[in-house]
Structure formats: structure tokens, C-alpha cells
Amino acid sequence: MRRFALSLLWPSLVFTLPGCAQPGASVVCLDTAATGAFVRGLVEAPKGLTATGTMTSEEARAEIPVEAADVALADASGAPIPGLVHHRSDADGYFRVLKVPAGFAYMVVARAPAADGRELTFKALTTPTTATDTPVELSLASTLVTQAILEGKTGLVGAFDTASYAAAVAKVQERLATLETPPDPSNAAAGIALVGQWSQADSELATALERVRAGAGAPAATPQTLATEVAKTREAEPLDALSPIY
Numbered sequence: 001m002r003r004f005a006l007s008l009l010w011p012s013l014v015f016t017l018p019g020c021a022q023p024g025a026s027v028v029c030l031d032t033a034a035t036g037a038f039v040r041g042l043v044e045a046p047k048g049l050t051a052t053g054t055m056t057s058e059e060a061r062a063e064i065p066v067e068a069a070d071v072a073l074a075d076a077s078g079a080p081i082p083g084l085v086h087h088r089s090d091a092d093g094y095f096r097v098l099k100v101p102a103g104f105a106y107m108v109v110a111r112a113p114a115a116d117g118r119e120l121t122f123k124a125l126t127t128p129t130t131a132t133d134t135p136v137e138l139s140l141a142s143t144l145v146t147q148a149i150l151e152g153k154t155g156l157v158g159a160f161d162t163a164s165y166a167a168a169v170a171k172v173q174e175r176l177a178t179l180e181t182p183p184d185p186s187n188a189a190a191g192i193a194l195v196g197q198w199s200q201a202d203s204e205l206a207t208a209l210e211r212v213r214a215g216a217g218a219p220a221a222t223p224q225t226l227a228t229e230v231a232k233t234r235e236a237e238p239l240d241a242l243s244p245i246y
């Protein structure tokens with residue numbers, strides 16, 4: 001049985017400790033075999049989408065933390081995984097999801113109101129494990145890449161090439177920096193078309209996208225298997241006594 005000690009201060013650090021004996025006041029010992037994995041992250045959005053007032057194009061593109069975004073782990077279509085609790089980002093845009101079955105890939109979906117009252121949706125892919133406190137950043141770039149990868153997909157997200165995913169997000173971020181105004185992340189069709197144009201002009205981006213699609217679009221696990229694992233983590237000792245960890 002593997003046990004870990006988790007620091008309750010940001011940034012959260014995970015240490016592998018033999019037995020995790022006599023933890024200090026700022027440390028809580030958790031049995032990861034029972035409690036599952038952890039997903040922590042940050043939701044950011046271009047200021048031009050979430051704030052009002054006059055601003056330059058550079059200010060409009062600058063990403064700022066999104067407070068009170070509704071965060072859920074979902075399948076490839078964006079449907080929340082049954083049994084996993086929704087969470088809200090804090091004032092600095094951070095969120096943390098406890099008791100997540102490890103060994104599965106997820107789409108993280110965050111919904112928040114835009115400056116004009118519309119609902120904005122941000123997305124990213126993650127594969128949490130019991131060995132790490134998995135960080136994930138939801139941004140405009142991660143949203144555009146995730147939409148392009150999972151276009152038309154349903155069911156669970158398959159195991160994907162994380163290095164290629166990170167490379168694709170970085171490439172799209174570079175392209176976004178050249179735009180006068182940020183695109184609407186909730187307009188999936190327009191976002192997919194935009195990433196398609198960029199990939200035609202950038203072979204490295206195109207290759208990274210294809211590598212991720214090859215895995216993400218072909219899940220080995222079934223929804224029934226995941227449901228069984230969700231039930232196991234829900235039946236574990238409640239973690240409500242823990243202070244919020246970001």
C-alpha cells in the first residue's frame with residue numbers, strides 16, 4: 001500500500017514517504033489506494049473576455065485568473081463524469097479535485113460568465129495518477145487545442161501523448177499572441193477552424209495534434225470500468241475534514 005504526505009500550502013508538494021508516520025501539523029497522510037488521485041489546476045482567460053472597460057489589444061489578450069468557475073471532469077463530449085463532484089475556482093483561479101480515479105484520461109471543463117453575461121467554456125486534458133498531484137492549466141490555448149483534438153468524439157478520453165499535447169498548446173499560445181482580439185472559446189466551430197488554419201501553416205503543430213488525437217480518440221477503458229472506480233473512491237474515508245488545498 002502506498003502512502004503520501006501532502007503539504008497544505010500552495011504550491012502543493014507530494015512526497016513519497018514510507019508509512020508516513022507521525023505527520024506534522026501542516027501535513028495530512030492519505031492512503032492513495034483508497035482515496036484515488038488528485039487534480040489541481042488554474043483557470044485563466046483573456047482579460048478582454050472577462051473584464052469590462054477600455055483596454056489595449058495587449059491588455060485584452062493578457063490572461064487573468066477566473067474566479068468562481070464551475071469545474072468538472074468530463075468525457076470527450078464534455079459530459080461530466082457521473083459521481084465526480086463539481087468544484088469552483090477560488091479568487092486566484094485555482095481549483096482542486098479530490099478522489100479522482102487514477103489511470104484514466106479526462107477533459108477538464110470550466111464554465112464562467114463573460115463580461116457581457118454569456119457563458120465561457122474552457123477545456124484541457126489531464127491524466128492524473130496516484131503518484132503526483134497533477135497540475136492542469138485551463139486557458140484559451142488549451143481550450144482551442146482540446147476542441148480540435150476531440151471534435152466529434154464521444155465516450156471516455158483515451159490515453160494521450162502528454163508531451164505532444166503540451167507542445168500543441170504552446171504552439172497555439174504563440175499564435176494567439178499575434179491576434180488583435182482573443183477568439184471566443186465557447187464558439188467551438190470557429191476555434192476548430194482557426195486551429196486547422198494554423199496547423200496547415202505549421203507542420204510541428206499539425207504533427208503534435210495528430211499524435212494526441214491518435215490516443216485521445218481511442219479509449220481502452222469503458223464507462224462501466226470508470227464508474228466502478230468512481231464508486232470505490234466515493235466509498236473511501238471522507239476527506240471533508242481537509243482544509244481546501246490549492
